[in-house]
Amino acid sequence: MTRRKLLLPLLFTVLLASCSDSDQQTANAPAGGAPQKPPQAVSVVVMQKAERPITSILPGRAVAFQTTQIRPRVTGAIREISFKEGSEVKAGDILYQIEDNLYEATVAQARASLSKAEVSIPAAQANLTRYERLVNSGATQIEYENAKVTLLQAQADVAQAQAALQSAEIDLDLTKIRAPFDGVTTISNVSLGNIVTANQTDALSTLRKLDPIYIDLIDSSTNLLELRAAFASGRVTGDPRNAEIRLRLEDGKAYEPAGKLDMSEMAVSETTGTFQIRAVFPNPDNIVLPGMYVRATVTLGNENGYLIPQRAATRNARGELTAKFVGADNKVETRTFTVSTTSGNNWLVTDGIADGDRLIVDGFQWIADAAAVQPVEVTVNEQGFTVEKPKVDAPKP
The missing domain is CATH 1.10.287 (Helix Hairpins)
Known part of the structure; x- marks a missing residue:
């Protein structure tokens, strides 16, 4: 009984202290209720208009520069096979000797x-x-x-x-079957002693010229029409016939020698709505082989505009390009661009942006419009990674 009398006053004192602390926190809180969070830091790139290259990334396949099937033009037995299968031969070299x-x-x-x-x-x-x-x-x-x-x-x-x-x-x-041009041989389909006939259907072997090598690229007719309109209006400058073409191989590595446009098919496929572009590349080490899948970056011309990194942009339900910017009051706003072209790993736009505008490049997916943010200026390198700009110390007095 005595212990109960002692505990009750002690409990009452603790409750009073708790109420006092709660009242103090409530008094310190803002009128809105819960404490406000500080603005979220976001990485931004400051926009600057400049002349940028217009590029297009196209899929393609490697095709031998020249290909011929070796067939006999006289009848007889194969007396000698003078080449090593899969080796390089020169024009005029004897491949087969018929009796x-x-x-x-x-x-x-x-x-x-x-x-x-x-x-x-x-x-x-x-x-x-x-x-x-x-x-x-x-x-x-x-x-x-x-x-x-x-x-x-x-x-x-x-x-x-x-x-x-x-x-x-x-x-x-x-009776001496010779190589018609420099190239690489394939497996021989005949052996010594086999009888061959003049102009037979089956080839003895195939010869391919790999240096230089063709790359057949595919582009949509829509892109072709847009590009022609851009050149006609003067918005894009340059000569597409002198376009620089760079390759990226199947393993993701860049192929060093640049190529040039050889020809473009003057017809559009009725089934796919695409047309073919053929480029030619030096291939002295036979790195690119016929049938290889590649991706080519074609630089078609130049245009004055602003670069939006692809990582900083999305597309809405209508397929229009959208990006988020930090306004003058450090609040987020979304802008939509109806016209955009490709420039490397970026989108190039000409309207809707002014010099000094701040584009959000990181974390914009989770930020709503009108949200207050703390912009941190960064740059985006060629690999698409953001690098924070170093702070410049104020000059000493």
């Missing part, structure tokens, strides 16, 4: 026929000369005409024999 015994014999026979035909010409010429002298003194006109025909026939026989010899020599030379 040539019969072709050498044909050449010898044609030479003999030519010699035989040539022998008859002097006699025919002498006979014609004799009848020319006697045509008015004993020889008839018919005999003279016959002598002339005999000479012409002998000359025709010689020409025919020469053509037969030339044809036989060509066939003999065709």
Whole structure:
């Protein structure tokens, strides 16, 4: 009973102290109720208008600069395979040797026929000369005409024999199947002793020229129309025919040599609505191989505008570009841009921004419009990462 009497006053004292502390906190709180949070810090980039490159990132495939299927033009057995499969060969190098015994014999026979035909010409010429002298003194006109025909026939026989010899020599030379240009060979589809026939359907091998190499790029017809309109209006300057083209390979690495435009298909696919652009690249080390998938960055021209990093932008339901900015009162506002083009890893816009505007590049997804923020100026490097600008100390007095 005594302990209960002692505890009750002690408990009453604690309750009074708690109420006093609560009243003090309530008195210190603002009139709105709960304590206000400090403005959230956000990374911003200060906008500055300048001439920027207009780029387009396009998918593409590598295609050999030249490709030919090696086929025989004469019939015979393969006597020799003179190249290493998958190796580089030079124009004129012998790839296959077809058995040539019969072709050498044909050449010898044609030479003999030519010699035989040539022998008859002097006699025919002498006979014609004799009848020319006697045509008015004993020889008839018919005999003279016959002598002339005999000479012409002998000359025709010689020409025919020469053509037969030339044809036989060509066939003999065709027993050596040569590379038509510098390139890289593929696997041979025949072995020693195999019989091949002239102009057969199956190729003996395939030869590809890889340096330089073609890159076939695909772009939409919509982009083509927009670009033409931009050049026509003078908004974009430059010559697209001199566009610089850079490649990124399948492993994500940049391919160092730059390429140039070779041609563009003057037709749009009826099924995909795209058209083809062909670029040519030096490929001295055969790094790019036919069939490889690549992505190309094509610099088409230049335009004055503001860069919005892709990481700082989104698109609304209508597909329009949107980005958030910090206003003069340090409150967030969203801006929409109906026209935008690509410039590297950025969007390039020309309207809706002024020099000195502050673009939010980090954390904007969780910030509502009109929210108060604390801007921290940063820069965005080529890799797309933000780097805080160093603070400049005030000059000492």
